[in-house]
Amino acid sequence: MAIGASAGAIQALSRILPELPEQYRIPILIVVHVPADGSDLPQLFRTKCRLAVKEAEDKEPILPGTIYFAPPDYHLLVEPDRTISLSLDAPVLYSRPSIDVLFESAADAYGADLTGIILTGANEDGADGLVAVAQAGGVALVEDPAEAFAKAMPSGALARCPQATRLSLDAITARLLAIEAS
């Protein structure tokens, strides 16, 4: 599962991640746009979540029941063997980490097994990535722009990716629980 968010991300993620039970097995990879010397998101969410939360490390295997955050100033990619790669390639849409980079590589690695979720944000990073998720047969979900703190990112994703489903944060949480149960 891959999640991308920018402005308003902490509040939105705080509505979703703490709801996931200890037994939740699907690994979750998250890109949030933060400044290069930005805040310690894994630390922040570790105290709120029942799942293991960590900063993604280069070449580590992606394990069930774990939430991985992209480190500030690095792109986060999934390799075909489902391990993590980091990169310092140029920012994409002024963003590093970039949601597109995570989603496109994760779509390659996971294909139809991937769920990609775009939450609140003020730029259009993530729209191309969500298209890649849908084209690989995965599930594309977008936070309803009407309730998002910043609308540009979810609106951009919905415009670019017509297959995507628009949902409230509570409905996204319910979907994540349902996907795990199925």
Next chain:
Amino acid sequence: MDATLGDAVSEAIEDIEIPLLLEALYRRYHYDFRHYARASIKRRLHQAREQLGFASFSAMQDAILQDPAMVPRMLNYLTVQVSDMFRDPSYFRAIRETVIPHLRTYPSLKMWIAGCSNGEEVHSFAILLREEGLLDRTMLYATDINPAALAAASAGVYPLDRIKAFTTNHQRSGGKSSLSDYYTAAYGRAVFDKSLRSRVVFSDHSLVTDAVFAECQLISCRNVMIYFDRPLQDRAIGLFRDSLPRRGFLGLGSKESLRFSEHNRAFTEFVSDERIYQRNDQ
């Protein structure tokens, strides 16, 4: 065929084409990207294909095989990355405060900046060594596989608009002088003093295919191995192990570590937050 299936098929074709293209580049020109981390190299190849205007990776492969002039262009897509001088200032501060006191005890020193790209890091080390009074007794090897990057590194010319960031980093790293002492500004460019490079040997060397060439007391190889797959990382780390004397130092990028390496027992963490390791007896 519906659009979704068509996209899935073209994805699968790419997964055939990319390894073939990398094999062609290796067999024809001995540039070996076959064990680079696949997700990153794929993104870079996509950029190359789009910007060079090829319809497919197979068409680009054909051009590479037929036309050696394609090689430098491919290398610029596949290898070059922009770095900053004194990138991660706390790394250079740790080198200055905790590694330099050890290095100072040697009558002469060798250092290796592996994967030097356009030379920001080797200039940073030269300035740090000059400030610490060690440059005159140090030999620095700056290596890369990309001839264009080596040429840029040995020219030491950077756009003036990057100098502000370099200067801030230098100060944060504990710099004892002013960065402006080391360059002349002209025509929008900063030209770094050639005396900084008088102790530097710029050389073509591949961590993928070449061997150990010198014993070095310090090796700095930052944000190079994140582009390698794990077996290739182990090869490179093995080269570093064999190039370091006992108590020699290895500095990695801030998100790199030896934790997943088969060689990790040969090293001891020296400044763990800064990913500085020391060669031990094993």
